[in-house]
Amino acid sequence: MSEFDEQAGRRAWLALLKEDYRRLGADTRYDDDAASHYSWDNRVPNHQQVKVGDIIALWDEHELLGMSVIEAIERGVGTKDISRCRTCGKTNLERRTTLSPEYRCYNCKETFDAPVIETVPVETFRSNHSQGWISLPGTLRADELRALCVKPKSQNSFRELRWSDFLTAMRLSSDFGNLLAPLEVTAMQLNGGHTIRPVRVRVGQTGFRAELLRRFGAVCAFSGPLPAPALDACHLYSYATVGHHDPHGGLLLRRDLHTLFDRGLIAVDRDCHIDVSFELRPFPIYSELHGRDFAIEPDNKQKKWLRLHWDEFRPRAS
Template structure:
């Protein structure tokens, strides 16, 4: 199993370099980046911002394309080992050991590149700040590497996350990896189109009702996919529910799931430690579902609960069947 530590710089810098990123859903790079072509579907992606860990997931899909990139180099020796200086002039200095030239304007060259865009939203686990930059570097196979894509020692990294400060289980990543193994391939770019129309169709279908919590203002409701959009690429008519943002996020992470046998909510033990969510355990859905909904719910359950039955929590609540029959 391969894991990568991938650097996510400031938003302004990434956009300026032509990258399109959203830490919890997708990450971009190009063929000029060392290790660019070695990343595969099913690999674990661990993101950091140069100061601390952000989170991790498992790559479901890698979209490839073509583009161009502007490369800056030393006008004297032609090497790319240059750095911009914040307070000194000239503005740039070449760090090539045989050059050391100083200059205000680097040489520019536009070159063709292959672009890569990894999607991984289904299994995203937010670990913001859990591990510092020095610790992350030390957990790489090559701790002194300066590459944006670095191989991680996964077993050591996992032990640190699951047993150290702010210990967090990584079972979601395991289940995600099992589900997508062999099921997704590198493919051409696909953009999430029609999200607004998808939400509008859910509002027409269900009304202003959170499927977990009941009636509430439309402004508080988000369109939640019951499946991984990144791997499927379509907005299915009966493939979504309206959820309030917090329970939507927990559903995406698998902290809330729907037991396909009872159609009742199953809250993961770590989330049941919070009373507002613990009281949802075993509760029925507040909207009627179709057999197509149930199909997607079963797949979500398989991804986040595996072959397990409903995960027991700290209280004695028991699952009850939904009063809404599956049509």
Template structure:
């Protein structure tokens, strides 16, 4: 069930199309979905997007993830705009396999080189990594489009019905939580961005403290190369805005991500791994279910793990299905 806060959140559905997203015949944008999104003043709704708004990123295959915009950088820049030499419109696409390199989707002309010119625009770039939630595979493009206020729009930015989106995510059947996003949104609204910046700058010291404490050991699988290990918070630093080495483990990158999403949890009293049923199809992860940790737990660890368990689990660990 969605809350009034979720229903009232301003949200934008933003299209990502690979490393070189094209819009209006330009040279593309440098998107990194989990961290930032770029657009410019040639894009409809470009100036309506604000700090504190939710941003939901998708591609033609479906949903990628969602977050809350922490900041927006702006700059005046010159960009190349490529137009059809016949009709002068920018609705052109580069083709890789056809003899003529370009096709105009306005007048249907085919040509080898566009008419190019520079245009002064305002460039925008969001920062939104703090509350990022990976939702790949949760909703298809066909399920996402009807959630926009203008489902048939072709705009890169479309305003999204946030309450409907949250409901669709919860109904997807995947074990995902938007609480990290909500916590980041509350902190941004409260004006605490500076505390989070300080916390991120301490990430290196946090990792060094964990290496001193545990050695080169993944808490879930045992000894591992130092370069393969990341410092994982057992609590949400988006909420607390601080590092505490008493509340962290070293984890392999893939396990760190799965732990953050709640796909892997630790039973706070039995100190055993609980793997979500969605991962049972992957033998390397399924084999971890029910196994003990490779590091000892302190009372502080158990307290943080209890909160993580309460957020992502509603029952005792489930046994693996019979093979």
């Protein structure tokens, strides 16, 4: 069992992306961005339990959107407008878009045109989780996610996940490599590990990609020339370890090849030949790449990072 499997004392949370504001009322808004940050306050259950290094999985009440590891939590103070029922004073309200009166109380079932608004001071929290973010729509449905929670019937914004069961479900959801590779390396590094794998990062990504285009032109390192918009900047190193964008530690890859490379389904052997995993070889678009030379000439630094990637995902062939 790996350190990531054991979680090293971390907890995993299912967090509801608040795109639907019917129950918030009082024009309350959050600035959540699933791929980078998530906001909450001290009126949210479990608000003090969520820590740096924990896993955060975002969903929209329909399906899993993606997951990451929390790198930092910004704390602040502010105010929050609380909507209360005019009859019972409870806050569990629904804002209806097609019915009148507009509001309905889940507690006493009363309906009314406008709630009572109370402004209260709050402590605010905002996660930073962009480094290890993995987009995962279509992997787990809402009913599957609820069943994987410690308390399946919970209605909280933060719901603790049964980590080992969730991890098993995620790995069973894909026949093609390790979906969680970028997440694993970020989690391990936050815990002091030094495993090196390619990961996708966003801070400074535009300049990094521009430098790769300047050096190599609009050429996928595996498949050859392509329109520039079809190319991703792929890091061959762990950004969390290096700490800056090194143009000698990157390649331009077609977007699907970037994803497959991140998962180790495509690698580069010590002779700089492309190695396509057995799972992909039934697909001609990928099998035709197997054994081919690079479309560019990698420099010594790139060869070093490619060897580390090979050793990570093809240890038996090393």
